[in-house]
Amino acid sequence: xxxxxxxxxxxxxxxxxxxxxxxxxxxxxxxxxxxxxxxxxxxxxxxxxxxxxxxxxxxxxxxxxxxxxxxxxxxxxxxxxxxxxxxxxxxxxxxxxxxxxxxxxxxxxxxxxxxxxxxxxxxxxxxxxxxxxxxxxxxxxxxxxxxxxxxxxxxxxxxxxxxxxxxxxxxxxxxxxxxxxxxxxxxxxxxxxxxxxxxxxxxxxxxxxxxxxxxxxxxxxxxxxxxxxxxxxxxxxxxxxxxxxxxxxxxxxxxxxxxxxxxxxxxxxxxxxxxxxxxxxxxxxxxxxxxxxxxxxxxxxxxxxxxxxxxxxxxxxxxxxxxxxxxxxxxxxxxxxxxxxxxxxxxxxxxxxxxxxxxxxxxxxxxxxxxxxxxxxxxxxxxxxxxxxxxxxxx
Ligand code: PMP
Numbered sequence: 001x002x003x004x005x006x007x008x009x010x011x012x013x014x015x016x017x018x019x020x021x022x023x024x025x026x027x028x029x030x031x032x033x034x035x036x037x038x039x040x041x042x043x044x045x046x047x048x049x050x051x052x053x054x055x056x057x058x059x060x061x062x063x064x065x066x067x068x069x070x071x072x073x074x075x076x077x078x079x080x081x082x083x084x085x086x087x088x089x090x091x092x093x094x095x096x097x098x099x100x101x102x103x104x105x106x107x108x109x110x111x112x113x114x115x116x117x118x119x120x121x122x123x124x125x126x127x128x129x130x131x132x133x134x135x136x137x138x139x140x141x142x143x144x145x146x147x148x149x150x151x152x153x154x155x156x157x158x159x160x161x162x163x164x165x166x167x168x169x170x171x172x173x174x175x176x177x178x179x180x181x182x183x184x185x186x187x188x189x190x191x192x193x194x195x196x197x198x199x200x201x202x203x204x205x206x207x208x209x210x211x212x213x214x215x216x217x218x219x220x221x222x223x224x225x226x227x228x229x230x231x232x233x234x235x236x237x238x239x240x241x242x243x244x245x246x247x248x249x250x251x252x253x254x255x256x257x258x259x260x261x262x263x264x265x266x267x268x269x270x271x272x273x274x275x276x277x278x279x280x281x282x283x284x285x286x287x288x289x290x291x292x293x294x295x296x297x298x299x300x301x302x303x304x305x306x307x308x309x310x311x312x313x314x315x316x317x318x319x320x321x322x323x324x325x326x327x328x329x330x331x332x333x334x335x336x337x338x339x340x341x342x343x344x345x346x347x348x349x350x351x352x353x354x355x356x357x358x359x360x361x362x363x364x365x366x367x368x369x370x371x372x373x374x375x376x377x378x379x380x381x382x383x384x385x386x387x388x389x390x391x392x393x394x395x
């Protein structure tokens with residue numbers, strides 16, 4: 001029996017068409033297969049490896065932490081330097097009101113925590129979210145996800161959820177004094193890198209102020225420098241009441257966070273006490289990795305490289321069959337005329353040594369979300385593989 005056989009036999013599958021590459025090692029923007037092949041990672045494990053695979057500073061921080069301790073106690077009881085270091089660094093680079101960090105394990109959990117916090121703080125129940133938004137696979141996160149097809153088999157989900165059209169200011173009057181919170185991806189990821197208008201985002205912010213609904217911005221995919229600002233909300237001149245992070249946050253380790261004001265967050269620790277608890281949230285090793293990741297992103301101003309490389313990509317990826325490149329920074333969607341063409345191009349890219357995929361809610365779009373450390377030479381090399389694949393499929 002091979003690893004491949006065991007993968008299909010013993011590991012639960014998420015679809016009948018997994019990529020099923022056998023990977024032995026990963027470094028920088030490259031993954032190395034057991035067959036000796038090298039793959040350019042153009043998707044960073046879905047916007048995770050922001051500073052590349054096994055960034056030396058992340059590896060060093062983890063090794064250092066290994067010599068101190070691993071798990072000690074459930075989140076919130078003991079003072080653990082990796083957690084406090086991370087919270088200090090993070091809040092130092094966020095707006096003044098986002099000054100209290102709750103560490104969890106994943107994006108879905110960050111969303112669950114944020115939803116509970118908003119309901120508890122406002123004492124309201126309705127949640128407004130957007131069509132085509134993706135917020136995670138747990139019950140609460142799935143409830144606010146904006147695609148019926150992946151939800152219907154799991155109903156009943158959370159009650160009192162209202163979905164409105166993203167980037168349509170005409171729908172904002174559906175946010176009312178009944179609304180506990182509005183949850184939005186600052187830039188929609190799985191919808192295919194959809195960037196809203198500045199006017200819409202500012203009107204959304206204002207409507208939340210006017211009605212007392214809390215604005216939760218999900219930057220699980222768009223944060224950490226990926227879209228050309230450290231935080232995507234900076235593009236729009238707004239600030240959320242609650243921010244959620246995960247994916248690139250942990251530098252390749254599982255970590256999430258929801259961040260709010262100290263005053264707001266306090267309500268999770270009283271009436272009832274322990275209103276939100278997690279065993280592994282803020283795991284010491286993950287927090288050490290996250291701190292090194294954030295230090296690298298800030299130290300090297302990697303969001304500026306995201307802008308530079310977006311320009312290189314837009315300059316090189318020109319072909320009759322490429323209808324449009326959506327998105328911002330290094331969260332881009334290359335749009336084709338059909339899902340069929342997109343899938344064939346993705347397969348050709350893989351044969352050419354480049355890993356990419358489509359979007360959950362936009363299967364005619366190819367994902368471009370490489371590590372933010374990618375160089376111009378590497379981008380040019382990647383674009384050559386993609387263009388060849390587009391040409392091969394066209395011919
Ligand atoms: N929100 C957004 C915007 C995401 O892209 C994702 C994951 N694709 C999630 C939430 C859920 O994160 P996780 O898979 O870590 O639960």
